[in-house]
Amino acid sequence: MTLSKRILSIDILRGLVMIIMALDHTRDFFHIGAMTGDPLNPETTTGMLFFTRWITHFCAPTFVFLSGLSAYLSAQNKTPGKASSFLLKRGLWLIVIEIALITLGLTFNPFYNFIILQVIWAIGTSMIFLGLASRISYKTVLIIGLILVFGHNLFDLFPTPADPNGGMILKIFFTASGTILPVSSTHLVGVFYAILPWTGVMFVGYGVGAWYKKGYAAERRKRNLLIVGLLTIFVFISLRLINIYGDPAPRKEYHDFFKNLLAFFNVSKYPPSLQYTAMTLGPAMLFLAFTENLNNWFTRITAVYGAVPFFYYVLHFYLLHTLLVIVFFATGYTGKDIVQIPFWFRPATFGFGLPIVYSIWFCAVAALYLPCRWFKRYKENHKQWWLRYV
Template identity: 30%
Template sequence: MIQLDKSTQRIAAIDWLRGIVMILMALDHTSWFFNTNRIFADSVLLYETGDLFAADQFLTRWITHICAPTFVFLAGTSIAISNIQRREQGISNSVIDRELLLRGAFIALLDLCVFSLASGKFILQVLYAIGISMMLMVPLQRLGARVVFFLAALILAGSELLLTALWQPGGEVPLWLALTFAPVFGETYTVLYPALPWLAIMMLGWVFGERLMSRQPGLWPLERLLMVSGLSALVLFVLIRSIDGYGNLFMHLGGNTVVHWLHISKYPPSIAYIALELGLMAIIFALLIRLESAKAVISHNGPILVFGQTALFFYLAHFGVLAALRLVLEHGGLEQTYWITLLVLIILYPICRIYRSLKWHYPQSLLRFL
């Protein structure tokens, strides 16, 4: 059974998983800043048929694919857990809804303002998708877990059908479609994370959070639920890639190597991508819950836990660290990418610990939005 940290009202397995994601994300973004041969071809818009990839470069990029789906899924899980805990404390639904709306708006505006200003054009990335999804979760959670799960499955399964009818990769994309389903890499604006597929992932995470907090008797243990769900998702991935039709979002098999099988669409997320990454996430999550249930020694200052408990702050701060390091370090290959990633994590660890202490000491301050 998952253990709740009495002092912080947090679940260690969730923070561990989020911390692992932060470390992998730092690797990907360090590669973006410093790796001269970085691969970025996770979409039909970015890939030329027949392109060959160096296996080490491809796998360095691929292992970070789990980051965004896991982060968004856990955001949904955290919303469900937090809302239930706050209701038990006597906080009204209107206050809870207002806080969620404000936090979602704040996170979305970080992309619209901070990152767009730094990029010199409007750019909507994962923070836009998370923020908008949080705001939409306010009315959606009123529908109940079963309806939310059905709607999430409908969005994920039907997105490709909609895009096939409305989207020509490389052609003109209306703004409403760019904001909701289809990515755009333009000169005036870029949308990497159209909101609705990622909203569906957050909805799944919210449903899981409701299940995690449920006190109904006779339910499957969480480890079994996650393991069965994860293995089922991986089977679905294998089926989709084997059939090589619907579910790949135009990123069809170019061969029968491991690289070809794992080269799937993230922009926008295909069913194959979501099944693979959420499947792997669920299995890792189950193992972490088992580790927590075994009452393993939990260091409250362990780097993975600290990074997981300060995830949004880590996300913002690591860009500042990378920008500073780029002033003094040169581009290089994978070896340099990995050791610079380690340097980034070493720099961020004490900063994140200080931030965590401040946030816990002043729980009603503006720091709560991070």
């Protein structure tokens, strides 16, 4: 697909969140407090540290939302059966990639003692469900998506089932915030992304995809995005003020304006609460509305990353972790310090302040620009079947 056939505003937004996402992973690898503190705790954080973590909240929901939107657009060129089959196969492929390739990039542990299931796992499983639901109807996908997004926090109101198997299933599908599953005495699986809340986000993105189909009026699309985006932000603000439903951890009150401000925006990502989803997807839809016809040097750069997000995503982990190994040895650590859980070469005492973290982040993103531009052009000029999966 050439750039002229792509929707530039989608690539711009996707590219922007991919760039911001790398900041969070750079912080995980290189910030002095990443392994020992909570950057979102109003009682212990600083404004800059809070912002550094909080701004990355927009990445996963926007990426999953756009994955659903892109799935709708891709299906327009296929029969329902072929579109469904592709989603099923790509979903399974993504789960395998999460386990085999991304876990290794995150941990650098060749023995896979700790397998990490996060956003690619959630996207893969959600694509499988989307492949099944889309065979029924577009309306079915949209209704299920809205029910999941608005209703999954109902599970926060009930106690965990006494049956351990039932409780584990509930965690994996609805409430996982760091569920550890022992596979053996030496191997663990960490489920950090509950499936169905993210499935809801993808299904809603699929529903919004209808606004981008051929023949849909651009002005009408922009109006829809503006209205729904503003309403979504209103839902977030209202629920946050009412402080009864929509987040498993109710907002805390402090006798300090700044801490109260931080607490207002400190919503739960694991799993993505209704308040978290509304806080992030509302601005994302407004961004899509205002960038439809935007074309300048900055948007052209971000669109490069957004055109090859999977390639960038995998590559940035290996680049950051390779840099971590170099700095690990350069700062005096030795072989006895390599094995750490979950990330090898990442002792809890290792790290730097935010200025160095931001510098490493900027250099890493810049270093990936040319590889991403090359791969984007390669995809534009080649039609091998496997390119549809990356």
